[in-house]
Amino acid sequence: MATYSTNQFKPGLKIILDADPYNIVENEMVKPGKGQAFNRVRVRNLRTGRVIERTFKSGDSVEAADIVEAEMQYLYSDGEAWHFMNQSTFEQIQASHAVVGDAGQWLKGQELCSVMLWNGEPIGVTPPNFVILKITRTDPGMRGDTATGGTKPATMETGAVVKVPLFIEEGSLLRIDTRTGEYASRAKEE
Amino acid sequence: MSTRLEQKKNSPLAGLRLPSSSPRPDWRPSADLATLRRRAGLLGDLRGYFAQTGAMEVETPLITPYGSTDPALTSFTVPGVQGNTGFLQTSPEYAMKRLIAAGSGDIYQICHAFRREAHSPLHQEEFSLLEWYRVGLDHHGLMDDVMGLLNVIGFPLAVEKASYAALCLAATGLDPHLAPTAALADLARSRGALFDQASQQDRVLLLDWFLGCAIMPSLPQDRAFLIYDFPVEQCAYARVRPGIPAVAERFELVVGEVELANGFHEVTLASEQRARHLGENARRQALGLPMQAIDEALLAALQAGLPACAGVALGLDRLLMLLLDEREIRRVIAFPSQTGV
Numbered sequence: 001m002a003t004y005s006t007n008q009f010k011p012g013l014k015i016i017l018d019a020d021p022y023n024i025v026e027n028e029m030v031k032p033g034k035g036q037a038f039n040r041v042r043v044r045n046l047r048t049g050r051v052i053e054r055t056f057k058s059g060d061s062v063e064a065a066d067i068v069e070a071e072m073q074y075l076y077s078d079g080e081a082w083h084f085m086n087q088s089t090f091e092q093i094q095a096s097h098a099v100v101g102d103a104g105q106w107l108k109g110q111e112l113c114s115v116m117l118w119n120g121e122p123i124g125v126t127p128p129n130f131v132i133l134k135i136t137r138t139d140p141g142m143r144g145d146t147a148t149g150g151t152k153p154a155t156m157e158t159g160a161v162v163k164v165p166l167f168i169e170e171g172s173l174l175r176i177d178t179r180t181g182e183y184a185s186r187a188k189e190e
Numbered sequence: 191m192s193t194r195l196e197q198k199k200n201s202p203l204a205g206l207r208l209p210s211s212s213p214r215p216d217w218r219p220s221a222d223l224a225t226l227r228r229r230a231g232l233l234g235d236l237r238g239y240f241a242q243t244g245a246m247e248v249e250t251p252l253i254t255p256y257g258s259t260d261p262a263l264t265s266f267t268v269p270g271v272q273g274n275t276g277f278l279q280t281s282p283e284y285a286m287k288r289l290i291a292a293g294s295g296d297i298y299q300i301c302h303a304f305r306r307e308a309h310s311p312l313h314q315e316e317f318s319l320l321e322w323y324r325v326g327l328d329h330h331g332l333m334d335d336v337m338g339l340l341n342v343i344g345f346p347l348a349v350e351k352a353s354y355a356a357l358c359l360a361a362t363g364l365d366p367h368l369a370p371t372a373a374l375a376d377l378a379r380s381r382g383a384l385f386d387q388a389s390q391q392d393r394v395l396l397l398d399w400f401l402g403c404a405i406m407p408s409l410p411q412d413r414a415f416l417i418y419d420f421p422v423e424q425c426a427y428a429r430v431r432p433g434i435p436a437v438a439e440r441f442e443l444v445v446g447e448v449e450l451a452n453g454f455h456e457v458t459l460a461s462e463q464r465a466r467h468l469g470e471n472a473r474r475q476a477l478g479l480p481m482q483a484i485d486e487a488l489l490a491a492l493q494a495g496l497p498a499c500a501g502v503a504l505g506l507d508r509l510l511m512l513l514l515d516e517r518e519i520r521r522v523i524a525f526p527s528q529t530g531v
Contacts, residue, residue: 007308017384029310033442033452033505034426035262035398037307054382055403057389 002064006039006056014046014065017054021046021065021118029058046116047123065118072115074107082107084115084122095122103127105160106178127178132187133157138170220520229510229522232343233300236320239342243335245296245322250285252278252302256485259470260426261477264306266315278304281503282321283427284488287456290323290499291491298322300506311518312448314527318506325499329428329439329455332500333416336443336451340414346513347445348413354420354437358400361408366400366421367435374400394423394473402447411446427466428454443504450509453502460492 004013009027016022022043031037037058044051046067056062072084072093081094082104095115097104103113103125111131116124138154151163154174162176164183173187219226240247257265257277266278279285282299289297303319324332337349358366362377375390378399389395401424409415418441422430425438439455457463464484471481510522520526 029308029313030402030447031307031310031313032262032398032402033449033503034260034424035401036395037262038399038403040403052382054384055378055399056384057395060384060386062384 002066003061004064005061006058009039009041014067015043016063016065017043020048021067021123023067025051030055031058046118068117069114070117072113074109074111074113076109077104077107082125084113084125087112093117093122095125099123100125103178105156105158106131106133106176108133108158129177129179130175130184131178132173132175133160135164135168135170135172135174138164138168140170219524220526221522221524225510225514225516225522226524228514232506232510232513235343236298236300236339239339240298240322243296243338245298245324246294248286248289248294248297248299249301250279250282250289250299252304254279254285254485256284257482259467259474259482259484261470261473261479265482266304266306280305281319283501283503284485286321286323286501287488287496288491290325291494291496296322296324303503309527312508312511314507314519314523316527317519318523319503320506320509321501321503323456323499323501325497327500328498329418329441329453329500332453332455332502333418333441336416336453336502336504343509344513345414349416349443350413351416351418354401354405354417355435357405357409357415357417361405362400364400365435366397367437371396377404397421397423406444406447406449409444409446414443414445414450417442417444425466426452426454427457427463429457441502445512448508448512449505450512451502451504453500455500456496456498458492458496458498460489463492464489 004015009024011024011026013024014021015024022045024041025044026042028040029037030040039056039058040053041056042051042053071087073087075083075085075092077083081096082100083092083094085092093115099122106127107113111128113128114126115122133156135154136157139152150166152166153161154164154168155161162174162181162183164174168174168186175184175187176182177184237247253268253276255276257267258280260280263280265280268276268278270276281303282301286297286299299321301319302316304316306315307313309315324335327335333351340349355366358364364373364377371391371393374393374396375385378385378396381404383399383403419437420428420440422436422438424440426440428438428440431437431439441453442449443451457466467484474481507519507522511517511519514522516522
């Protein structure tokens with residue numbers, strides 16, 4: 001079992017707490033002049049995203065989390081699981097709805113995603129920063145209205161709903177920033 | 191190519207010369223000159239205060255024959271010229287008490303102290319201390335003296351006195367003197383402390399956690415606090431005042447989570463002082479740390495008669511950080527320590 005001592009703590013280090021994998025967000029030494037030193041850390045649960053604060057006695061050790069991020073291509077969803085293929089080993093893995101989470105709304109197939117693996121099992125999926133999707137449903141466009149800055153909801157081919165400018169037509173291809181879920185620009189047919 | 195390398199290897203200066211490809215070391219001070227001028231001004235103000243209040247400036251050796259027995263401190267060792275081991279002082283406390291026993295009266299010292307600890311924005315292994323002693327004062331008298339000194343140097347914040355118990359009660363709902371150890375451990379756990387079984391029964395360690403991770407983070411940052419009357423487990427070399435509860439006559443000056451000074455109404459009884467060192471060594475043993483020989487000269491001085499006195503050590507670099515609103519200790523000292531880089 002690999003372990004890290006508190007003096008190796010730094011942001012980005014992956015550790016196990018209460019049988020869950022965590023990422024260290026912030027590490028701070030608390031050292032009274034007369035007394036024991038502590039490491040106060042803020043850690044993010046890599047499964048739930050929740051951030052908590054913990055203190056360790058300086059010098060204590062904690063189990064290291066075997067976390068790797070692999071570039072994988074999203075293949076398809078069979079309704080039960082989402083299937084991905086590792087781009088370097090061509091190995092295929094399945095991820096549950098819970099693991100894919102919100103990332104799923106941007107995926108239609110072929111996208112290169114970053115999949116976080118804990119002991120070889122997927123625990124999180126990050127879609128590409130930008131995806132191009134077609135609008136399947138939105139209110140009729142208001143031609144010429146490019147200046148008022150108003151928006152309307154548009155449903156994409158994956159089911160995601162994105163706010164788009166009023167002039168955008170049903171059937172258009174859009175470039176969407178998955179980090180914010182916002183419309184970035186119109187896109188051309190490839 | 192290889193012959194040139196070999197020539198270098200054989201040169202008497204090989205190993206002393208930096209390879210031409212390595213970056214030039216940054217020779218410039220890490221503090222700007224305006225800060226260093228302010229630092230010089232502060233030293234002048236401090237000396238002025240002590241001249242006015244009748245304390246004598248003293249100097250004592252930085253290399254001492256005894257390391258600190260305090261389990262929280264790790265001394266640097268230096269090889270002595272006669273094969274003995276010397277220790278760089280963690281504070282000038284032992285030597286200054288011997289001067290007071292010799293009849294010096296009030297004394298102060300501005301010196302460097304060395305503690306082998308990880309660097310942080312608040313700590314360098316070598317740092318500047320102002321340590322002073324007042325004969326005949328207790329810790330409350332010395333706290334008033336600290337306030338007088340802060341006033342003279344233009345300390346920017348209001349200073350408030352508060353007992354350890356009152357602050358602990360406000361921050362945690364627990365009385366640090368009377369709460370059972372299990373209650374302390376439960377509260378620490380509920381606030382995210384991940385301690386093993388032994389640590390959860392270690393009252394000293396739990397109280398350190400209370401001060402550093404519960405009480406200090408709860409303090410408003412717009413003023414300084416003089417926290418006084420510590421739990422007896424944190425007595426260090428302060429007198430214990432009997433009573434229910436008994437308390438250690440010790441204080442700390444803190445601003446938010448930054449500790450600026452530590453003061454004691456000093457133990458003057460040699461047997462009591464020896465018991466403190468033995469206790470610290472016992473704790474060292476329990477923690478798997480090397481024990482430290484006890485400074486018998488200090489105990490002999492107490493035996494000869496140390497007048498009742500109170501002493502305090504104040505971190506000058508941190509004080510300057512506060513005066514200049516700097517966030518990193520290296521911004522207020524000419525050159526940062528090198529070995530921990």
